[in-house]
Amino acid sequence: MTNPERDPAEITCRSVPAPGVEVMEPRDVPLGGPRAMTVRRTLPQRHRSLIGAWCFVDHYGPDDVADTGGMRVTPHPHTGLQTVSWLFTGEVEHRDSAGHRALVRPGEVNLMTAGRGISHSEISTAATRRLHGAQLWVALPDSDRDTDPGFDHHVPEPVTGPGWEARVFLGSLLGSTSPVPTYTPLLGAELLLEPGTTLELEVEETFEHGALVDTGVLDVGGTEAKQHELAYVPPGERRLVLTAHDAAVRLLLLGGPPFGESIVMWWNFVGRSHEEIVAFREEWQRQIAPGGAVVGDSQDVVDGRFGVVLGDRHAPIPAPPLPNARLKERS
Template identity: 60%
Template sequence: MSNVEAEPAELTCTSTPGGVEVLTPRDVPLGGPRAMSVRRTLPQKQRSLIGAWCFCDHYGPDEVRMDVAPHPHTGLQTVSWLFTGEIEHRDSLGVHAFVRPGELNLMTGGRGICHSEVSTPDSAVLHGVQLWLALPDSHRDAPRDFQHHVPETVERDGAAIRVFLGSLAGSASPVTTFTPLLGAEIVLPAGTTLTLDVSPSFEHGVLLDTGDAHLTGTALSPGDLGYVGTGRTTLTLSSERGARLVLLGGEPFGEEIVMWWNFVGRTHDEIAAYRDEWQAETDRFGRVEGYPGSRLPAPPLPGGRLRPRGNPA
């Protein structure tokens, strides 16, 4: 998915262990042909990454038509996860695929890729999350790639768990990532308390999609992302009325990155060069075949140099 804010902010992100905190979302209106609003919890001023997770948009359920024209990415992997609806994906690797509920699509745009996303005609309602993973310096020029995975549903203490990245509750995803990571959808029936064994080297975030939930005793409202730092061997989730959550985790990233528009890089000059190459239609990003329209133009860079922002120490 594209970040189509008219004036995207520049961000330099670092990840450090911390305590438990609740990240409340900010509403971001996305213009252009998609004309929808999302709830963004990553990045923000108090926390920019959770492991390598550097971007989290939560949207719907909305009666909306998605039509995101071809747009570029560098230095990241995109993770598409739907609860409701269907989206058609095309990219410059030549992949033509569909995003469906309960199915993972992971696209790698290291050195450069572009793609389009269009909701299918029968998708009157869209509801899901769009997530980005920053690539470490050693792999940030990785070649274009696309992986699809349909995770099994495992039952644990009444909860239904789908692990789309990493491993949890005896279930493991075969999908390749470049840093140690965890991603899972968890559905808690009413009155459920679930305790999960997790890696103490990971920091974790729990996004509440619907319902009510507590993370290790801390209440979350729908749209909140509860953060837990490293050092914990268990996470406890509970719900009185039932809930659906997305659990994200990973080892602290340990590198600074600069994010602007749809690019992840390391310096202002690098981001500016990516923008110039996109505007010049170079081979770095390739072309999307089969999309009936023009590419998204890059917004103008800010007047000053892109300056760092990061997590508090």
């Protein structure tokens, strides 16, 4: 998914230590015009930019596609990251410039590696009536951020216990391990808790964790997180205690060791310096049309860092203007 903000701010991302559980509220970001769907963005925030290598968390729906028009994110570029798509309801078609075409369906993870550069589109299918899910980004470490673009798909088998169910789509939890490769240790799982259920999880002590509440109200180690909020748990915990009280809870549990690197994230690019971001933007603008004006057919250009989204006839998204100030590189 693209970052649809008209004036995306520079975000210098680094992990910030915290003494205990911290609850973060989302902000609404429209994906397009007045009839477009809106996403709830809980990461990055001004005071916290990463949870492990997770650097971007958008949560949306359930939306009536007849009202919102569904997801219509036409070809756009990425660098230095992986996108992770997870749906609860609906269906989205993914196409990218590395030649991959896939459907994103509930309970199936699609992970796209941008590496040195890729472009892709995400369009909800004609059969979709309600759309509900999450779009997540993972920052690639400096040693691997120029890797080749790639794509992985996995359908995790559910793991069940008294009053709970889990689907582990990245990393390991509750005896289940995902085969999807990542460039830093990560955890990604959907958890369902019936009313009154308490689930004690053995987790990696070196990981920081985030619990994104999709439905219900979740107690995380004695701290309450309401629907659509993201509860952050700093490293140092060997157990996470999750409780659903009067209503069922669905959540996404994310985790990883503190990233340990600063990144500059602007629009759809993850880089390390002002000059890199400027160069990425200029290359995308040159690729989609002479002079940077958007064209009506993404097939018009067949070369460049970001390639062509094969079979997609939608107009690509032009990059927004850079801010007047220099993007700062911070350690």
